[in-house]
Amino acid sequence: MPADPHTAVATVCLSGALEDKLAAAATAGFDGIEIFEPDLVASPMSPGEVRLRCADLGLSIDLYQPFRDLDSTDDDRLAANHRRAQHKFDVMRALGTDTVLVCSSVASDAVADPDRLAGQLADLADRAAERGLRLAYEALAWGRHVDTWEASWDVVRRADHPALGLCLDSFHVLSRTSEIDGIAAIPGEKIFFLQLADAPVLSMDVLQWSRHHRLFPGQGGFDLPRFLAAVLDAGYAGPLSLEVFNDVFRQADPVRTAVDGHRSLLALAEATAAGGTGTDPVGGPAPAVEGTAFVEIATGGEDPALDHALTALGFARTGHHLTKPVDRWEQGRARVLVNRAEGPAAAISALAVESADPPAAARRAARLGAPCLARAHGPAEADLPAVTAPDGTALFFCRPGVDSDWSGDFRTTRSAAAGLGVTAVDHVGLAQPFDHFDEATLFYRAVLGLQPGTAGEFAAPFGLVRSRALADPARRVRLALTVSLLRRGEWAPGIPEPQYIALAVDDVVAAARAARAAGAPLLGIPDNYYEDLAARVDLPSDRLAAYRELGVLHDQGPGGAYLQVCTEVLAGRIFVALVQRVGDDDGYGWTDTPVRMSAHRRQRLARRALTPG
Amino acid sequence: MPADPHTAVATVCLSGALEDKLAAAATAGFDGIEIFEPDLVASPMSPGEVRLRCADLGLSIDLYQPFRDLDSTDDDRLAANHRRAQHKFDVMRALGTDTVLVCSSVASDAVADPDRLAGQLADLADRAAERGLRLAYEALAWGRHVDTWEASWDVVRRADHPALGLCLDSFHVLSRTSEIDGIAAIPGEKIFFLQLADAPVLSMDVLQWSRHHRLFPGQGGFDLPRFLAAVLDAGYAGPLSLEVFNDVFRQADPVRTAVDGHRSLLALAEATAAGGTGTDPVGGPAPAVEGTAFVEIATGGEDPALDHALTALGFARTGHHLTKPVDRWEQGRARVLVNRAEGPAAAISALAVESADPPAAARRAARLGAPCLARAHGPAEADLPAVTAPDGTALFFCRPGVDSDWSGDFRTTRSAAAGLGVTAVDHVGLAQPFDHFDEATLFYRAVLGLQPGTAGEFAAPFGLVRSRALADPARRVRLALTVSLLRRGEWAPGIPEPQYIALAVDDVVAAARAARAAGAPLLGIPDNYYEDLAARVDLPSDRLAAYRELGVLHDQGPGGAYLQVCTEVLAGRIFVALVQRVGDDDGYGWTDTPVRMSAHRRQRLARRALTPG
Known part of the structure; x- marks a missing residue:
């Protein structure tokens, strides 16, 4: 307990x-x-x-708190400080609190001699004790003598x-x-x-x-x-x-x-x-996460372009929800739900993790103040435990495997096809709303037991972006969080930033070539990027040519490389990336993000220019 | 020239x-x-x-720019860097530019020996010169050896x-x-x-x-x-x-x-x-500012409450504009125009400074890229030179004195009364829109020749506020600029912050008492403030009692004190302060601003609660 x-x-x-x-x-x-x-x-x-x-x-x-600059080498000043303290003691009595924080002095008349300082503090403690009060003395890190x-x-x-x-x-x-x-x-x-x-x-x-x-x-x-x-x-x-x-x-x-x-x-x-000290108010460690059960995209209505893109990316529509306008798409262990319910398009509306103990994970989330998500469900449907993350994403806890509790809610219409080599969801990229970035990091860390990586920052075309990835130790669930540091005011194109699903493939060139042949809307990357890549990284010319042809982004890290091909922005606010990790790569392609963002911006402007009215 | x-x-x-x-x-x-x-x-x-x-x-x-980390103690790395540079030289030739910035290296393989480093740079300069290019070498402040x-x-x-x-x-x-x-x-x-x-x-x-x-x-x-x-x-x-x-x-x-x-x-x-070096592209120093000619408030329509407040503060309505719905109010050398034209209430819509040479000041402003303000005016009316400041405030340049060029546009209906002791406009407080604070400081500094004081920062009830005052050396024109550092998102009450006119008085207690007797809506300040003031400053008890009664804020500075009484927020987004400077005070009462802001917030909430619907 x-x-x-x-x-x-x-x-x-x-x-x-x-x-x-x-x-x-x-x-x-x-x-x-x-x-x-x-x-x-x-x-x-x-x-x-x-x-x-x-x-x-x-x-x-x-x-x-706080009471500042009590001690003094100047007797008049010290007397004035005592007078000030008496006033504050009266306030404390009226408040009904018995402890006042006394900071170490930063003033030029601060007492350096520790015995003299102790004497002055003891004098004030006498006055405090007379009224049933006490002083908590704190060293400010920038205190003049006590720091x-x-x-x-x-x-x-x-x-x-x-x-x-x-x-x-x-x-x-x-x-x-x-x-x-x-x-x-x-x-x-x-x-x-x-x-x-x-x-x-x-x-x-x-x-x-x-x-x-x-x-x-x-x-x-x-x-x-x-x-x-x-x-x-x-x-x-x-x-x-x-x-x-x-x-x-x-x-x-x-x-x-x-x-x-x-x-x-x-x-x-x-x-x-x-670590062995104190008591645990949460009730045990987070149950292990074992993978991504599904990612749900809310399209706000019918979206043939998204269906077409998923098909071209090798996904098969394998089922329909029994009671809701939701389709299940599958390829390898990657499962994407497309929720066509009318309403605002929410990009990634839900993320389901496979948990070693879903009910325990949900209880733990509730103890940690995660808002419980009430979802309407039919009598025969799974009552999946779910909470809402700070960015509004619904977070479900499921049992592992395709035959999990949630899959029974779908009528299976066909089996998954071989597709073009997607093996699983590598991670999801969640652009966070303003001011909730640190909150989101703590939320996913505490609720899912993920470990945050180093916080990053990069200069995007329209302002600085902070980034932080979280993952479990076995890298079965990864999240990439980003937030615009200061975006506000009237000049703020491209808000909100798109969110994305990164799909793991073993050969990004082959997968991208197949996707393009099937008509997937792959994002065009400027030639200038490949000129620069050639200057930075000594790649075989045929490989560079394939990258250029298909729009592959190549982020060279210390232990490997992160290769990705992105689609254009779909469903209003989402894109899909095909990701190949080479060597020991544990990154997220942040270095290439400004180039990707510029390309998406151009795509959206071009689309707007083509839209009548 | x-x-x-x-x-x-x-x-x-x-x-x-x-x-x-x-x-x-x-x-x-x-x-x-x-x-x-x-x-x-x-x-x-x-x-x-x-x-x-x-x-x-x-x-x-x-x-x-930039070319980074050229030099290297590792021959392979150096060769790769040269290869990278050749690529960039090709880019420069295509761009048609001849100079590339080469930063001092921050890499662990940076060359420490200055002769070896010079040799490597000279080698690259050879390659550059072959193509008609040149290298501009820069010491990064955090360069590994060259800083x-x-x-x-x-x-x-x-x-x-x-x-x-x-x-x-x-x-x-x-x-x-x-x-x-x-x-x-x-x-x-x-x-x-x-x-x-x-x-x-x-x-x-x-x-x-x-x-x-x-x-x-x-x-x-x-x-x-x-x-x-x-x-x-x-x-x-x-x-x-x-x-x-x-x-x-x-x-x-x-x-x-x-x-x-x-x-x-x-x-x-x-x-x-x-200072004696180079040539001046602006054309001479800013003509001296000699005072505030007038401050204009745009009410967006009839505003009897504002008229009542100005009257209670001792102002007399001394004239009407010949062609526009603008009234002139006067007291001492303080002149306030109330513009009742229908439209959005703009708080302080215009500020007119008395300039030693208005046409020269306007030409100078135009050279500095200040947008020229085109104002409709009748054939007999003054064509005052005016520009628009970054926050949208119109800035007029007038000849000094009440009989200035602008005053002829008003039909004088009565003369100014003795009022309650206001002598002049002490300063105006202009809350700035997001992201234009540094721009505004430079604008007023460059265009008016005002000198900025030290930038400040304080914790307001709803977020941090930056502050910066500007004034001419003789303190005849003062501006107090503030901006919310980060205010955004959904929790953002009290936006936009009110702007204000600070009026100079010799005796703030007498002036406030007279204003209150006349029905001026003075802002209530909590008792807690006076308890704290009594603890901090040893004031005579009758003075403290008067402060408490009238809502006087007392900011004790090193050389004096800044005393002020504020009105409630009027005309949607403005208040008036009566200000007495004691001793050598050169401040703006920033210390008391959080208390003032809290009180205004309460007043606005209470007013909203009283408003039906």
């Missing part, structure tokens, strides 16, 4: 006014919050009203005051050091508070890094399970609280951000428990 | 496909372009077709080859050093090419800084006039070419970006000429 940690979130993580933030935290399932002072200052709710609102929402107020967890612990130890303890913030610690084993030796009762944040590994000014680029645990590059294990080993039993300053989260829907953050804490606790 | 430099822009600066970029460069008035290789590779136009297209557009192809302009010049000097010269890029130079006086001693004929880019002063990995954050000259923090002067002093007479990698420009309308970039080169040449 999983045990739930006490989860909390700092109001600064979320967008909106204080009331928006409190409601979002409660909706997402947090147990408590940290009140970030500027959120309170801008609020018309009095501290007492905030206390009541939180109680109504079932939220404890776990921390008031490491060791230095903050040294000061707290010297002060030796029961109302003075530590606040440990994973960003401040891990942005400076990986020496964290010593944390486990701190007496647990002296760790008053724990703030958790991830971040991408960047080489930049640490203050800017902290204020703009923090991420929820599991979205960045820090080893947070190791950090949390050290803190739990010390005996810390307080809240696991998120403090994430992120430019995107600051302006995104706060409920959505809160759900994402809550998921990150559960996944972190699970990962830490998997 | 100003002399025009040969201006060029790298295609990488602009968004779109190659044909979009070429068209944009020509439209903006550039004389030439640099072809960025990936733009050509993705293009269906052959090099010969690109050559013809450029000729049709009146653009010279000044540079092909300063001095090191690149040392290698070029050692090679001593007529077809090998330098490319100087202001970013690569100024991101590493301010020691640039020695550039003037380089023989001018050895500087083959000059690339210009500005950048904000950031502390981060120089490659990331370069690839994402470059700006056009005058938009960042580099001393580009000094840099350009050194290069011109060396005798360089080639193109002034922009190479700017910027996340925003990469996805913005390329014509707009190109116009912005072209303006930046003209303004840079002018500033350099003002």
Whole structure:
């Protein structure tokens, strides 16, 4: 039986006014919050009203923060700071919270001598204790004299005051050091508070890094399970609280951000428990994924051009859904459903993974806050467990094999043909909506147990694109996520970007030649690309000629090459790629993506020019 | 008579496909372009077709770029690099360009020994010279061995080859050093090419800084006039070419970006000429601004609430326009025009500055690519020179004084009253549309001769906001620009942000009290703000009580304080602030902006709740 940690979130993580933030935290399932002072200052709710609102929402107020620049070498300044603290203690009493975060000072009058600093902190701890309050002292990574967890612990130890303890913030610690084993030796009762944040590994000014680029645990590059294990080993039993300053989260829907953050804490606790420390609130690791059961395309209506393209690509229409306007197409182990229901074309509307334990996978997804997908189904039809991914894609969990639970919903009209050599779905490419890229990565990582690869970035014709692939260790399920970094404003052609299905073939030239002969609408690639390829890679001339003839893109990687041929954009927002991996290639052809995007853009413009009116 | 430099822009600066970029460069008035290789590779136009297209557009192809990682300690690799270069030389011949940019190598096999490196470059220069081509060698700031302009010049000097010269890029130079006086001693004929880019002063990995954050000259923090002067002093007479990698420009309308970039080169040449080097293509410094002649609000129709508010704020309606539905309101030297023409409410639709020489100011603006504003006016009415700013605000140039050219268009109905102590317009606050913030800063700087202050950033309730103020040295005209950094997506309340007119008063408490007594809709500020203010600033209790009563915001700066009282949002998208500057205050109250924004958001929500339907 999983045990739930006490989860909390700092109001600064979320967008909106204080009331928006409190409601979002409660909706997402947090147990408590940290009140970030500027959120309170801008609020018309009095501290007492905030206390009541939180109680109504079932939220404890776990921390008031931050109190900055307390210590001073200037006596007048120190007196003014004490006066300021007294005001804040009154606010805390009215809020009904007992712990205040005190940051190490960044001011020019900060105290350098650790004993003098400890004395000043102990003095304030005396005042706090008189009111039943306590101070959690935190080393800012850019503090003037105290900027490491060791230095903050040294000061707290010297002060030796029961109302003075530590606040440990994973960003401040891990942005400076990986020496964290010593944390486990701190007496647990002296760790008053724990703030958790991830971040991408960047080489930049640490203050800017902290204020703009923090991420929820599991979205960045820090080893947070190791950090949390050290803190739990010390005996810390307080809240696991998120403090994430992120430019995107600051302006995104706060409920959505809160759900994402809550998921990150559960996944972190699970990962830490998997390492042997703490308890797992999710309930066991993700069941293994064993392949892609099917990919569904929603066409929004009849789409003869898509049917023609699938046929030309070697697919056979092998069945019809018993009750819905859905066709099943097959080739090798690749299965594509075409959903012709009237409505908006959604490109890839559903992805089904073959799971070693579909019900367990679905329960796990629900524990991780994945929205359950209710689908109408007939009495004899399979009730496949399904959730909705952040980009709106439906995610089904199926038993492995073509005779799986879902296949019974289809009346088989013929068997799959040999086709042109497609063996399976290599991966799907899901262009993500704005601002949900990190959320999507965490979602697929936590819910499916996929491992994210290195985040990439490339200059596309109409702006920068971020990319990140996820795959299971055996490479049976792969996802390629992309997002436009800044696309907005009036000059934004080609939105939304198409999504795609990449199909594995053993010989891309042969497959593409057969597809073209059958009339598949293959995407034309400019001659300039092949001139450049010839300059970069020493290819046999007949091979280069075949590439040029068929539009093969050749991404030369360190251990092999990723070869692909793409179709034109079909069904409004989708294309199909035939993919051959040469050698140890584990890539996704990102290098060629700008060329591919330009070609698709031209194709769409040409089509628009041909469309009357 | 100003002399025009040969201006060029790298295609990488602009968004779109190659044909979009070429068209944009020509439209903006550039004389030439640099072809960025990936733009050509993705293009269906052959090099010969690109050559013809450029000729049709009146653009010279000044540079092909980049050629990377030429030199090598590995003979096979070097041979492959030479082979690659031969391919590119063929491309250049077809393009009809004679200069290729060769970057210092970042590869692990880069040559460290300067003589060996010079020998390899000379070898390639031999091959280039055989075809009438030449190499411009550039030190990347993150080159493996060659990463300063001095090191690149040392290698070029050692090679001593007529077809090998330098490319100087202001970013690569100024991101590493301010020691640039020695550039003037380089023989001018050895500087083959000059690339210009500005950048904000950031502390981060120089490659990331370069690839994402470059700006056009005058938009960042580099001393580009000094840099350009050194290069011109060396005798360089080639193109002034922009190479700017910027996340925003990469996805913005390329014509707009190109116009912005072209303006930046003209303004840079002018500033350099003002320092004594080169020629001024703009034609003399900006005539002095002597004050704000008027601010126009477009209400889109009758707006009794605005009329009532202006009256309560002490304004008198002193006249009506002879032919248009425009009223003139006055108080002290503050003049507000209310334009009731039917149409979309545009908040601040026009700003008129008092100029020492309006016709000269307008000519100068036109030289800088400011779109001329054609306004219908009657035969007896003033034909005020006007241009359109990047945010759509009309910008008029008027003679100083209330009896100026423009005032004759109004029938005076009464004289201005004493009002409640407003003396003048302190500044206007212009919330900028997405992606045009840096463009706007450069526009107002170049066209009006205002000096930008330090760029700021603050956490507003619904996302980060960037801010930048501009003012003339005598502080007679001030502008406060803001922009939401990332606001997009569905969760985006409060867009567009209101704009405002800040009115100078000598006693904000007295003025606010009088305004409130007259029924002005002053904005309510939460008690929490005053609790926090009391904790931060030791104010007399009666003063604090008055602030609380009237909603005064108090931003304590180092040399004084900025006190303001704001109205609610009026006319859909505008508010008025009464501003008292205490001591040497030169600020804009940014610290209080999040509180003000939250209060306006509440006011707008409450108004919506009260509106039936």
